[in-house]
Amino acid sequence: MQSEIEQPGITPAVPRLEIRNLVRRFQGRAVVDNVSLRIMPGQVTCLLGPSGCGKSTTLRMIAGVEMQDSGEIWVDGKLVCDTVFRVPPERREIGLMFQDFALFPHLSVAGNVAFGLRGSKEEKRARVAELLDKVDLLQFIDGYPHQLSGGEQQRVALARALAPRPRIMLMDEPFSGLDNRLRDGIRDETLTLLKEEDTAVLLVTHEPDEAMRMADEIALMRDGRIVQQGAPYNVYTRPVDRASVAFFSDANVLRATVSGALAQTLFGQFLAPGVPDGTDVDIVFRPQHVRIDFDRAGNGPRPTPTDGVPARALVKRARFMGHESLVEFCMDFDGSVLKATVPNVFLPAEGTVMWLTVPRSRCFVFPT
Numbered sequence: 001m002q003s004e005i006e007q008p009g010i011t012p013a014v015p016r017l018e019i020r021n022l023v024r025r026f027q028g029r030a031v032v033d034n035v036s037l038r039i040m041p042g043q044v045t046c047l048l049g050p051s052g053c054g055k056s057t058t059l060r061m062i063a064g065v066e067m068q069d070s071g072e073i074w075v076d077g078k079l080v081c082d083t084v085f086r087v088p089p090e091r092r093e094i095g096l097m098f099q100d101f102a103l104f105p106h107l108s109v110a111g112n113v114a115f116g117l118r119g120s121k122e123e124k125r126a127r128v129a130e131l132l133d134k135v136d137l138l139q140f141i142d143g144y145p146h147q148l149s150g151g152e153q154q155r156v157a158l159a160r161a162l163a164p165r166p167r168i169m170l171m172d173e174p175f176s177g178l179d180n181r182l183r184d185g186i187r188d189e190t191l192t193l194l195k196e197e198d199t200a201v202l203l204v205t206h207e208p209d210e211a212m213r214m215a216d217e218i219a220l221m222r223d224g225r226i227v228q229q230g231a232p233y234n235v236y237t238r239p240v241d242r243a244s245v246a247f248f249s250d251a252n253v254l255r256a257t258v259s260g261a262l263a264q265t266l267f268g269q270f271l272a273p274g275v276p277d278g279t280d281v282d283i284v285f286r287p288q289h290v291r292i293d294f295d296r297a298g299n300g301p302r303p304t305p306t307d308g309v310p311a312r313a314l315v316k317r318a319r320f321m322g323h324e325s326l327v328e329f330c331m332d333f334d335g336s337v338l339k340a341t342v343p344n345v346f347l348p349a350e351g352t353v354m355w356l357t358v359p360r361s362r363c364f365v366f367p368t
């Protein structure tokens with residue numbers, strides 16, 4: 001068991017859910033490969049990654065419906081499952097919410113929410129009313145699922161999952177069946193409710209926006225492994241590799257070869273400390289960080305150590321995207337195409353000469 005450093009007067013925080021080195025193989029392939037996570041009460045962690053990277057399999061092992069090949073699952077400091085010992089799913093006090101949640105059509109809204117509850121009739125009714133009030137559906141307590149909209153049904157499903165006060169809530173793409181208009185509101189309501197109930201939440205999603213909106217912590221998963229974990233801001237601003245940048249947004253990439261710890265590009269030199277001579281690197285930056293300047297009598301802005309050297313470009317195409325404009329540039333230097341986004345409306349004509357710079361603080365240098 002992992003040791004906690006104990007100090008007098010300080011009780012070490014015990015995670016509500018901890019998974020250690022979980023591995024699951026199918027036909028010899030590790031689809032979950034040594035995954036570890038710790039989630040505190042009231043914390044929302046998003047397991048974020050592309051389709052097929054092993055997110056649902058991880059969730060299914062925690063729920064107890066899939067058995068790991070190795071690794072351990074702990075809840076509130078107690079072992080729930082390793083390869084020898086196993087608490088059955090129904091005794092794990094874990095709530096589940098999936099995309100294809102199904103309410104029982106023959107049960108009333110109250111009957112659905114009370115389904116997993118124990119206790120006297122009065123106690124059950126009180127808990128059902130408390131939760132329906134929280135999801136703003138108390139007026140439908142005696143209604144039936146078919147009388148509710150998709151969003152309302154989703155909120156009943158949430159109330160049902162939370163009714164037995166699960167210590168942990170596992171959610172697998174729970175909002176993907178809803179239309180965009182409903183989704184944001186339900187996400188926010190769900191988050192408020194989960195926080196009020198002090199539940200530890202593991203939410204699986206392949207949508208970066210959803211993870212950024214919901215998560216206290218993001219665990220970025222790829223090919224069965226967690227490649228990066230941390231607060232959304234840190235995961236977004238300090239990506240570990242090119243694919244991690246590209247997972248969250250469009251990315252521009254310059255390829256260069258390192259010489260004397262420097263990579264020479266059309267935007268001047270980039271520092272590549274510790275990278276051996278002759279190594280190819282990708283210099284990656286997001287379109288919103290490209291700085292655009294107008295041509296001033298054949299010149300761009302002066303080079304600076306923080307912004308590097310400006311590069312001349314011609315506008316290839318500009319499109320209005322709603323809250324921003326996307327401009328594609330054809331670079332004079334080598335004909336490569338770079339993308340820049342600008343808030344609001346910026347639609348220069350095709351062929352307009354402009355100068356681009358990329359602030360060094362916004363660029364990531366990754367050996368290929």
Ligand SMILES: Nc1ncnc2c1ncn2[C@@H]1O[C@H](COP(=O)(O)OP(=O)(O)OP(=O)(O)O)[C@@H](O)[C@H]1O
Pocket residue numbers: 026027031049050051052053054055056057058206
């Ligand atoms: N029972 C199984 N037998 C064989 N392969 C499986 C089984 N379950 C999952 N896999 C494979 O394991 C990999 C991970 O699947 P998983 O459902 O965990 O991914 P995911 O990240 O949740 O994807 P999605 O977002 O598409 O649901 C996939 O390649 C899948 O085909």
